[in-house]
Amino acid sequence: MHVFAVEFEKSGKRLYVGASYSTFWKTYQRMKLRSQPLHFYEVIREGNSGKLYYDVEFSKDVNAERDGEKMVDDLLLETQRLLVHLFPSMMRGVDLNFRTILELDSSTGKKFSRHLILPQVNFRSNEEAGVFVKELCRRCMESQKEFIRVVDTSGESETTFVDQAVYTKNRCFRLLGSSKYGRSTPLVFTERSPYAHRLDEQVFLKSLVCNVSPLEPCLSIDDLPRSKAGSRMATRTLAVNGQHGSRGPSPYPHVDAIIEKLISLPNHKGYVRNWVFYGSNMTIMYNIAGRYRFCENVQRHHRSNNVYLIADLVEGEIRQYCYDPDCRGFRSSPWIIPGDTADDGSIPDELLNTVDVDI
Known part of the structure; x- marks a missing residue:
């Protein structure tokens, strides 16, 4: 069983289907012969x-x-x-x-x-x-x-x-013969x-x-x-x-730039002390140092305890967490990662694990 995606909205929304290569090719060929629009992707698991x-x-x-x-x-x-x-x-x-x-x-x-x-x-x-x-x-x-x-x-x-x-x-890679929706x-x-x-089937495969x-x-x-x-x-x-930490740029410099902007307040300027990338769930934790300690839970900067930010690359959002014992378990409302920054073609494992639809 292999996973494919079909784009059905201009926003990029996709439906995921499972099929053998031979079954998928027969359907794909039939749609092409009928001049039906082809907006399909191979999911690279x-x-x-x-x-x-x-x-x-x-x-x-x-x-x-x-x-x-x-x-x-x-x-x-x-x-x-x-x-x-x-x-x-x-x-x-x-x-x-x-x-x-x-x-x-x-x-x-x-x-x-x-x-x-x-x-x-x-x-x-x-x-x-x-x-x-x-x-x-x-x-x-x-x-x-x-x-x-x-x-x-x-x-x-x-x-x-x-x-x-x-x-x-779980990258979506456009198929031979397919165009983007719209x-x-x-x-x-x-x-x-x-x-x-x-x-033909030979070159398609x-x-x-x-x-x-x-x-x-x-x-x-x-x-x-x-x-x-x-x-x-x-x-x-x-x-x-696996997971990896560093004091330099993360593998996602566009997200680094958003983090830097968030923590660069005139009187409370912070900096990224280090980051940790978790490949299993596509998140990056940024440990913040300096004078930026703003916590949404208390609506002010903490006096001594630092905060950290987690960027979820699948959901396309950033949330603030806190090292203060009184704020244990708290997570802030999300900052949305704008534009195409978060849309990297990945899909979460949870979705793939539930998809088992023959086409």
Whole structure:
């Protein structure tokens, strides 16, 4: 049984269904033949092995001079180099280029957007694939690889054209042939792909990230010697495999920025002493130090006891908790994490555990 999602509202609301690959394909094909709208996603279950994939995009308006296809080619080359460096016995001889991968396009006049799926490269889990991708992007940025740098949609700052936030647990990844609800740009093979204009069962199954045979070897960052992975990569591995604390930025800098704004009052300025990331339920606890000790329970700043904030990345909210014994068990009303910050494509395990609907 595999889990898929179908988007049925412009707000992004989705229904989750369970089906075998063959059953799902028959339904999917029937809907396509009837010209019914396809807004389906593959749910990449937490802990499941899967193919390495990339979601790459940039705004054409503020990156008019960039050549998206050349950037994809350079990304594949750097991916191949790092894979061979980290996993020489398993990856030597691998050939990554637009002919050997699945390159899907949903670009518009305003945005370059592609999904890259690498059938030759399997990771033990989506989280570990994310660690690899973040390390690749870090190395490329630090070595001044120009291909990976783009101007963000605001036109004011630089970022990578690789979306590094798509490797969360239970990720929804859009299917070949599907478009987002309310839009008319489905994911299709690029014209240079050997699979151009195809949507048959064979290539559809090949495009599924989680369709990995149990007999196929999977890469695992946990198996790397620390000397080869590097201390930063080893630290990131700890963060996705369990809980991890740090005094630096968390894996979610956009949430860090919200926390910093909340605790930066003119006369009661605080700072994040450290944070703890709990991968099992996708929450981050921020321990606050400094003069910010505001507690909603007493409607004032505590004189000596500190407070802490917990960001729930699934619910999209932040709540205040307190170390004062008199406030034990109290949690504040929520601050909503605005916009797309909380909508990272994840769904809670509780929902997945109740879904068992054949389509």
